Amino acid sequence: QVQLQESGPGLVKPSQTLSLTCTVSGGSIISGSYYWTWMRQPAGKRLEWIGRIYTSGGPHYNPALKRRVTISRDTPKNQFSLKLTSVTAADTAFYYCARAGGVTSWFDSWGRGTPVTVSS
Amino acid sequence: DIVMTQSPDSLAVSLGERATISCESSQSILYRSDNNNYLAWYQQKPGQPPKLLIYWASTRESGVPHRFSGSGSGTHFSLTISSLQAEDVAVYYCQQYFNTPPTFGQGTKVEI
Numbered sequence: 001q002v003q004l005q006e007s008g009p010g011l012v013k014p015s016q017t018l019s020l021t022c023t024v025s026g027g028s029i030i031s032g033s034y035y036w037t038w039m040r041q042p043a044g045k046r047l048e049w050i051g052r053i054y055t056s057g058g059p060h061y062n063p064a065l066k067r068r069v070t071i072s073r074d075t076p077k078n079q080f081s082l083k084l085t086s087v088t089a090a091d092t093a094f095y096y097c098a099r100a101g102g103v104t105s106w107f108d109s110w111g112r113g114t115p116v117t118v119s120s
Numbered sequence: 121d122i123v124m125t126q127s128p129d130s131l132a133v134s135l136g137e138r139a140t141i142s143c144e145s146s147q148s149i150l151y152r153s154d155n156n157n158y159l160a161w162y163q164q165k166p167g168q169p170p171k172l173l174i175y176w177a178s179t180r181e182s183g184v185p186h187r188f189s190g191s192g193s194g195t196h197f198s199l200t201i202s203s204l205q206a207e208d209v210a211v212y213y214c215q216q217y218f219n220t221p222p223t224f225g226q227g228t229k230v231e232i
Contacts, residue, residue: 047224062221106160110169
């Protein structure tokens with residue numbers, strides 16, 4: 001069974017870049033037809049989809065975050081990553097990586113999430 | 121973006137009783153060409169990620185107890201827990217995957 005685990009700094013200063021990595025075990029990120037996804041959940045608010053990267057294709061981002069987001073893949077390490085530039089307090093949230101089985105699909109596997117606080 | 125609205129925001133139910141959560145989408149998420157409703161339900165317990173319960177509005181994920189059931193079509197959906205157990209205390213979310221970006225409801229907290 002595939003497992004996902006997020007890692008990265010828990011504290012980022014305003015205007016800097018948030019960088020997180022999702023390590024996938026139990027399956028290759030380049031096999032199958034999966035969409036490897038980043039989402040976030042500010043405290044007390046609903047989950048927000050940030051973007052995804054396909055098994056063998058390019059990324060696709062939430063238009064609301066598109067100009068600040070980059071999602072990339074490191075195939076040898078079986079990881080995918082999130083970079084979010086010019087962060088503000090509004091980017092403080094629990095960040096999750098997850099797997100979807102299609103371009104329009106539910107999320108069947110999730111990492112445990114990692115908290116990120118934007119503060120000076 | 122499709123807006124998903126759940127009701128109620130919180131729900132207190134006695135052990136063994138039925139719990140029903142509603143979810144409404146701002147536009148139909150029924151894809152007529154395949155007659156599927158593009159809706160999933162998740163359960164999130166404190167300190168844990170969301171866990172997939174149901175997809176295609178009514179198909180239970182493998183391993184999910186039969187007391188969980190989903191229904192509805194078009195823009196109105198519901199999740200029912202037929203006989204609430206102590207381990208069902210959690211926040212429940214609906215999610216549409218009809219359009220990108222996929223969007224979630226605000227969550228419904230179920231308590232004993």
